Amino acid sequence: MLTFIVFVFLMVIPKALFQIPMSYEANFVSIAGAPNSLPFDMTQLRLIGRERVLNGTFKILEDFDDEHYKFAVDIYTNSARDGNFKLMPLAMPSQGVCTMFKKHGDYLRDSVKHGINTDLYINTTACVFPKGTYYLKNVTINVKRWPTIMPRGHCRHVGKFYKDGVYVGSYNITSSIEDRIPTFFGS
Numbered sequence: 001m002l003t004f005i006v007f008v009f010l011m012v013i014p015k016a017l018f019q020i021p022m023s024y025e026a027n028f029v030s031i032a033g034a035p036n037s038l039p040f041d042m043t044q045l046r047l048i049g050r051e052r053v054l055n056g057t058f059k060i061l062e063d064f065d066d067e068h069y070k071f072a073v074d075i076y077t078n079s080a081r082d083g084n085f086k087l088m089p090l091a092m093p094s095q096g097v098c099t100m101f102k103k104h105g106d107y108l109r110d111s112v113k114h115g116i117n118t119d120l121y122i123n124t125t126a127c128v129f130p131k132g133t134y135y136l137k138n139v140t141i142n143v144k145r146w147p148t149i150m151p152r153g154h155c156r157h158v159g160k161f162y163k164d165g166v167y168v169g170s171y172n173i174t175s176s177i178e179d180r181i182p183t184f185f186g187s
């Protein structure tokens, strides 16, 4: 019976309105850099409020570009939320920072928009990340380009930087993946 009702319901929803939203949402749990990591200083960023929005300032400690800097991301999951993280087969292999930004920057731009959430602007033609202090405000995680299926629990993205082939730093972003309350017509 329920199946039938759902079926009828789907038939009468205009196709344009029927955009399947993610079944989950992700919220920040923590942000941590290994001590003395390059190229960022993230110690002045905070997670604030009940919604744990990312806010504050960060530093780019030196100019960096594709020529000298490579970046790789490993993704871990921890369903029990007990700190026992397991590596997922979803890693982004090491690539030039700018190549990575051009290919995958939309993941970042979904959450961090120049002029709204940050004053850092990256010109993808010149593609240098310029040294300086920048703000981040009211940043939340937008999962619209994430995999449709994600295990619930804690998720950790570990971004690792290599300068001229030598490891120089890593940054962990830990988030909590939870069921999203479904809304049929909402965004």
Ligand SMILES: *[C@@H]1O[C@H](CO)[C@@H](O)[C@H](O)[C@H]1NC(C)=O
Pocket (backbone or CB within 6 Å): 032, 033, 034, 035, 076, 085, 156, 158, 172
């Ligand atoms: C980042 O996460 C990895 C994997 O869980 C862990 O081994 C490492 O200690 C973490 N680093 C920091 C700075 O929290």
Ligand SMILES: *[C@@H]1O[C@H](CO)[C@@H](O)[C@H](O)[C@H]1NC(C)=O
Pocket (backbone or CB within 6 Å): 048, 055, 056, 057, 135, 136, 137, 138
């Ligand atoms: C959020 O960060 C901005 C930019 O650094 C700062 O002006 C503001 O005071 C911060 N808000 C809170 C609640 O910490």
Ligand SMILES: *[C@@H]1O[C@H](CO)[C@@H](O)[C@H](O)[C@H]1NC(C)=O
Pocket (backbone or CB within 6 Å): 123, 124, 125, 126, 127
């Ligand atoms: C981006 O960089 C290129 C090459 O340096 C330059 O010609 C262009 O004007 C820059 N664009 C912006 C919007 O700054």
Ligand SMILES: *[C@@H]1O[C@H](CO)[C@@H](O)[C@H](O)[C@H]1NC(C)=O
Pocket (backbone or CB within 6 Å): 138, 140
């Ligand atoms: C923060 O962002 C949320 C959406 O992500 C928005 O609803 C809210 O108005 C923003 N708050 C501020 C202070 O910009």
